[in-house]
Amino acid sequence: MKYLLSILSSLSISTTVVGATTISLLQTNTSNKDKNNNNIENQNSDDQNKEKEEPKPEPKKLDLNEVIKINKVDNLKIIYDKSVEDLLLTAIAALNPSLQMDQVEIHDLNTDIGSASVVAKDDSKLYSGYADISFSVYKYNKVNFVLEKDNVELAPSGPTQQQLIKVTNYSIDNWDNLNYPEVFGYDKTYLTVSFDNKAGTIVLKAVGNYKKPPVSDLIVTVKSNDLRPDNEKIIKVKLKVEKVDFELDKNDIKLNIMDQTEQVINVKNYDQLIDDVNRPNKIQINSKDVEARFSDDHRKIYIKSTGVYGENAEVKVSSPWHVEVIKVTLYYNSINAQYDRKTLEMLVNSTEYVNITNFDTLKIEKNMPYRIQSSNEKAITAYLDRVNKRIVINSHDLVDENVVLTIRSDNLNNYPDYIYVKVKAKDAPFKLDRKNVSMKVYETTSIKITNPDEVRDSPRNIPSKFIYTKDYAKIWYDKENRQIQIQAFDKTVTNLTVTISSEMGYSMSISLTIIIPQVKFKLEKPKDMYVGQTQEVNVTNFYELVHENNYPVRFEYSKQGVIEASFNSSSKKVVIRSISQNVFCRNFSLTVISKDGKYRETYQFDVIKQFSLSSLNTNLGNLSDRNTTNIANTLYNLNYNIGLDKEVFQSLSIGDNTYTRATLYNNSYLSKKWFTGDSIYVYYSVPLKDSPNFNSGWTPEAVSNKNKVETKISNTYYKDFDIPLDKLRRDFKEVKLTFYTKYEWSKEYIGTGSFGNNIEHHSEETIAVNYNVNYNHSAQAFKNGVSDFQSGNTWIEIRADFYAAVRFENYNSNARMVVDLTITNYAYRTNPGFWSTYECGVHAYMVLNDFEFIK
Structure with missing residues (x-):
C-alpha cells in the first residue's frame, strides 16, 4: 500500500x-x-x-x-x-x-x-x-475593492448612529461574490458592520447601548470573501458620547444692584452628562451690569451685579450643542429726589439752579429726576444736570408768573415733584400800532402791541384796564396774541374816547368810531303760489347784512289784498302769505325794501287760483270763422268776469275744430297753471265757405292756318267737410261758386313766328254761379267767349267756353263737394288763300276763387 x-x-x-x-x-x-x-x-x-x-x-x-x-x-x-x-x-x-x-x-x-x-x-x-x-x-476575475473613505464617526443615537461607506469600484453585475468585502473584524460591543451588495456600501451602525465610548478609535478590518491577503482594508471608527442636554435648577433670578452677593445656579443633571461635550463650558452676557462665572468643575454658575444699574440682562450658558438662558432682573429701591428749594422768581432770559440734595443716594438712572415738563415751555424750560447734581431752569422771552415744573423719575412716575416759578419782566410802557379805530357794528378788530419784547407779557406792563362807555363795544387784552381786542355792538358812535392803562401806571387814550355798513340784501326769487298758501324765501346773504337797517322788512304790493309779506329774523327768511282763497293775481309784483329804505328789489310771481274747464261758458254763438284765435278770444269775452286775462285763455290748445264745435286742450304750462281738467268742447256756428283759388291751368294753344284747331283742359277740385251730407243739405240750400276766367288770342302772324310773341288781345271776367246742394249738376257752360274778326278776305273765329260740373257725395261718413273744371277753345281761319302762311291762335284758363254755402 x-x-x-x-x-x-x-x-x-x-x-x-x-x-x-x-x-x-x-x-x-x-x-x-x-x-x-x-x-x-x-x-x-x-x-x-x-x-x-x-x-x-x-x-x-x-x-x-x-x-x-x-x-x-x-x-x-x-x-x-x-x-x-x-x-x-x-x-x-x-x-x-x-x-x-x-x-x-x-x-x-x-x-x-x-x-x-x-x-x-x-x-x-x-x-x-x-x-x-x-x-x-473555480476560476473568476479577482478585483480589489476600493473604499471612498476609511474613517467615520458614530454616535449611540441620532443621525450619526449609522454611517455608510461606498465601495467606489463595485459592480453588482460584473463582480464575483468572492470579491465582496463581507469579512469583517471588529469589537461587537460598540457597533455592527455589514455589506449591502445591492447598494455597494459597507454599513456601520453604533449599537446604541453604551454610555462612555473608548478613548481611542475602533479598528474594523475588511476583507473579501476569498480572504486574499492583498485585498484587505482598515476603517477607523470614532465613537461619540450620547448627547445629553444639561439642565439648570432655575432660569430666572433677581439681583439688587447694591448687593454684590453671588447667586448660585446648579447644573442639576451634571452626573448624567458623562462627557465634557455635554457639560456647559461657555457663558455669554448681554449687559455690562452683570457678571457670571463657572465653578471649577462647571457644576455651578455664579451670577452677581456689577453695582451699576441698567436694563435687565440675559446670561446664556452653553455646551457644544445646547444653550440655556438665565433671565436676570436688576432692581433697586425707589428713592425720591430732594431739592434745596421748590419756589423761585426770575427775570426773562435768565437761568436759575435747584440743587438735588440727595443726588448720590439716587444711584440708578430710574431714580433720576430727568423727566421735567413745563406748564409753559415758551416761558420756562428745564433739564437735569447730572454732572453738577442739579436742575437747570432757563427762562425765555415770555412773562408768566404761574409756571409749574413737573418732575418725575421712571421709578416714581406716579409720584411727581413740583417746582413753582414766576417769570417776570422789567417795567415798560406798552405802545399801540394805532390810536384811531373805525369799525362796523358787530365787527371785531384788534390793536397790536408794537413793543412786545419790552412788555414781555408782564402783568404790570400789559394793557389791563379800559375806561369807556360800555354801551358800544367790549374791549379786552388778548394775552396769547399780544393785542387789544374790540368787539362792536349794534350801535353807532363817533370818536368815543377809550382810556387804556397798565398796572405799572402807564395810560393812553384811543378814539373809537362804529358805523353801520351799507349792504344790499339778496333774496331767492319767490315762486308761484296757490291761494291760501304760504311760502318762505331765504335771505341768501343774511350774515353779510350785519345790521337790521339792511334787513328786508318793508314791502309794497302791485295789488292790495292778495298777499301779506313779513321778515322773520330768526329763520332769516321773508314769509309770503296768501290772504284769501278767492283773491288771486297773475304777474303779481312784490317790492322788498330794506329797513332804512336805501335798497329795494321787485319780484314777480303768480298767486294762482285754478278754475275747472267745466265751469266755463262754452256756448260761443255765431262766429265769423272757426280759426283758433277767434275761438279763444270769443271764449275769453264770455268768461273774462272770472278774472283771468286773455293770454291765459289763448294758452289753451284748440283742435278738432269743425263748423259747429271745437275741442280745447289743457296741455300748456300756462293753461295747466290756471285750469283743471284735460279738455272741453266749445260750441258755435260759422259760415261754410272757403277760398281755394283752385287753378285749372292753361289750355294748350289752339293755332289755325286753314283749318279749325280745338284744344281742351280739365281739372277737378275736391272739398271735404266735417259734417254729414244729409246735415249739409238740411242746413244749406245752395252753394255759390265764384270763378275767374281768362282767354288770350293773337293777331295773324307769319307761321314762322310763335303764338306767345303775337298775343294781342285778352278777355277776363269774374262770374258767380249758384248751385242747388240737393242735386248733382253736370257740366254746364257758364261762360262763352267769342272774339271773331276779319283780316283781309279771311274771316277768323276765336272761341273759349268755360264749364263747371258740381256734385255732392258721402266720403268717410261726411260730405264731399266735387267741382270739375273744363275749358274748350278753338281758332278757325276761314277762306284763306291757298298759299297763305298766316296763323292765328287762342288759349284760356280759369280759377275757382271761393265758395259759400247759403242757408
Missing part, C-alpha cells in the same frame, strides 16, 4: 458570511504518494502480534473505494486562509455524506492536473486503503 509522504503546509478552515463551506488554496506545495510496503508489512506484523496478545476480533474496515462513490469535485472555490486539502476533503465529504472526515486525509495533491487520493488514516478504525479523486478549481 502506498502512503502519502508529503505534508501540505499553511492550511486553515473558515466559514464565510454566507454560511457555506468552501475550499481555499493558499499554497500548492505537495509531495507524491509514497506507498511503503515495508511500513505496511511492519504494521501488519504489529497487528498480528497484538492479535496474538489480544484475541478479541477487530471489526472489518471499509475500503474507501466502496465509501467514496462520487470522486469528482467541480469548481472548487479556493479560500486563501484554508488549505486545499481541507477544502477538497470537505467537498468530497459533501458529495459522499457517509464519509467520516476525521478518519481520512488527502495525499498526493496535484493542483496542476486536479488529482489527489483520499487515504485512510493510520489509526482509522473505519476505513482502509485509498480512493483516487479529481477536481477542477
Whole structure:
C-alpha cells in the first residue's frame, strides 16, 4: 500500500458570511504518494502480534473505494486562509455524506492536473486503503475593492448612529461574490458592520447601548470573501458620547444692584452628562451690569451685579450643542429726589439752579429726576444736570408768573415733584400800532402791541384796564396774541374816547368810531303760489347784512289784498302769505325794501287760483270763422268776469275744430297753471265757405292756318267737410261758386313766328254761379267767349267756353263737394288763300276763387 509522504503546509478552515463551506488554496506545495510496503508489512506484523496478545476480533474496515462513490469535485472555490486539502476533503465529504472526515486525509495533491487520493488514516478504525479523486478549481476575475473613505464617526443615537461607506469600484453585475468585502473584524460591543451588495456600501451602525465610548478609535478590518491577503482594508471608527442636554435648577433670578452677593445656579443633571461635550463650558452676557462665572468643575454658575444699574440682562450658558438662558432682573429701591428749594422768581432770559440734595443716594438712572415738563415751555424750560447734581431752569422771552415744573423719575412716575416759578419782566410802557379805530357794528378788530419784547407779557406792563362807555363795544387784552381786542355792538358812535392803562401806571387814550355798513340784501326769487298758501324765501346773504337797517322788512304790493309779506329774523327768511282763497293775481309784483329804505328789489310771481274747464261758458254763438284765435278770444269775452286775462285763455290748445264745435286742450304750462281738467268742447256756428283759388291751368294753344284747331283742359277740385251730407243739405240750400276766367288770342302772324310773341288781345271776367246742394249738376257752360274778326278776305273765329260740373257725395261718413273744371277753345281761319302762311291762335284758363254755402 502506498502512503502519502508529503505534508501540505499553511492550511486553515473558515466559514464565510454566507454560511457555506468552501475550499481555499493558499499554497500548492505537495509531495507524491509514497506507498511503503515495508511500513505496511511492519504494521501488519504489529497487528498480528497484538492479535496474538489480544484475541478479541477487530471489526472489518471499509475500503474507501466502496465509501467514496462520487470522486469528482467541480469548481472548487479556493479560500486563501484554508488549505486545499481541507477544502477538497470537505467537498468530497459533501458529495459522499457517509464519509467520516476525521478518519481520512488527502495525499498526493496535484493542483496542476486536479488529482489527489483520499487515504485512510493510520489509526482509522473505519476505513482502509485509498480512493483516487479529481477536481477542477473555480476560476473568476479577482478585483480589489476600493473604499471612498476609511474613517467615520458614530454616535449611540441620532443621525450619526449609522454611517455608510461606498465601495467606489463595485459592480453588482460584473463582480464575483468572492470579491465582496463581507469579512469583517471588529469589537461587537460598540457597533455592527455589514455589506449591502445591492447598494455597494459597507454599513456601520453604533449599537446604541453604551454610555462612555473608548478613548481611542475602533479598528474594523475588511476583507473579501476569498480572504486574499492583498485585498484587505482598515476603517477607523470614532465613537461619540450620547448627547445629553444639561439642565439648570432655575432660569430666572433677581439681583439688587447694591448687593454684590453671588447667586448660585446648579447644573442639576451634571452626573448624567458623562462627557465634557455635554457639560456647559461657555457663558455669554448681554449687559455690562452683570457678571457670571463657572465653578471649577462647571457644576455651578455664579451670577452677581456689577453695582451699576441698567436694563435687565440675559446670561446664556452653553455646551457644544445646547444653550440655556438665565433671565436676570436688576432692581433697586425707589428713592425720591430732594431739592434745596421748590419756589423761585426770575427775570426773562435768565437761568436759575435747584440743587438735588440727595443726588448720590439716587444711584440708578430710574431714580433720576430727568423727566421735567413745563406748564409753559415758551416761558420756562428745564433739564437735569447730572454732572453738577442739579436742575437747570432757563427762562425765555415770555412773562408768566404761574409756571409749574413737573418732575418725575421712571421709578416714581406716579409720584411727581413740583417746582413753582414766576417769570417776570422789567417795567415798560406798552405802545399801540394805532390810536384811531373805525369799525362796523358787530365787527371785531384788534390793536397790536408794537413793543412786545419790552412788555414781555408782564402783568404790570400789559394793557389791563379800559375806561369807556360800555354801551358800544367790549374791549379786552388778548394775552396769547399780544393785542387789544374790540368787539362792536349794534350801535353807532363817533370818536368815543377809550382810556387804556397798565398796572405799572402807564395810560393812553384811543378814539373809537362804529358805523353801520351799507349792504344790499339778496333774496331767492319767490315762486308761484296757490291761494291760501304760504311760502318762505331765504335771505341768501343774511350774515353779510350785519345790521337790521339792511334787513328786508318793508314791502309794497302791485295789488292790495292778495298777499301779506313779513321778515322773520330768526329763520332769516321773508314769509309770503296768501290772504284769501278767492283773491288771486297773475304777474303779481312784490317790492322788498330794506329797513332804512336805501335798497329795494321787485319780484314777480303768480298767486294762482285754478278754475275747472267745466265751469266755463262754452256756448260761443255765431262766429265769423272757426280759426283758433277767434275761438279763444270769443271764449275769453264770455268768461273774462272770472278774472283771468286773455293770454291765459289763448294758452289753451284748440283742435278738432269743425263748423259747429271745437275741442280745447289743457296741455300748456300756462293753461295747466290756471285750469283743471284735460279738455272741453266749445260750441258755435260759422259760415261754410272757403277760398281755394283752385287753378285749372292753361289750355294748350289752339293755332289755325286753314283749318279749325280745338284744344281742351280739365281739372277737378275736391272739398271735404266735417259734417254729414244729409246735415249739409238740411242746413244749406245752395252753394255759390265764384270763378275767374281768362282767354288770350293773337293777331295773324307769319307761321314762322310763335303764338306767345303775337298775343294781342285778352278777355277776363269774374262770374258767380249758384248751385242747388240737393242735386248733382253736370257740366254746364257758364261762360262763352267769342272774339271773331276779319283780316283781309279771311274771316277768323276765336272761341273759349268755360264749364263747371258740381256734385255732392258721402266720403268717410261726411260730405264731399266735387267741382270739375273744363275749358274748350278753338281758332278757325276761314277762306284763306291757298298759299297763305298766316296763323292765328287762342288759349284760356280759369280759377275757382271761393265758395259759400247759403242757408
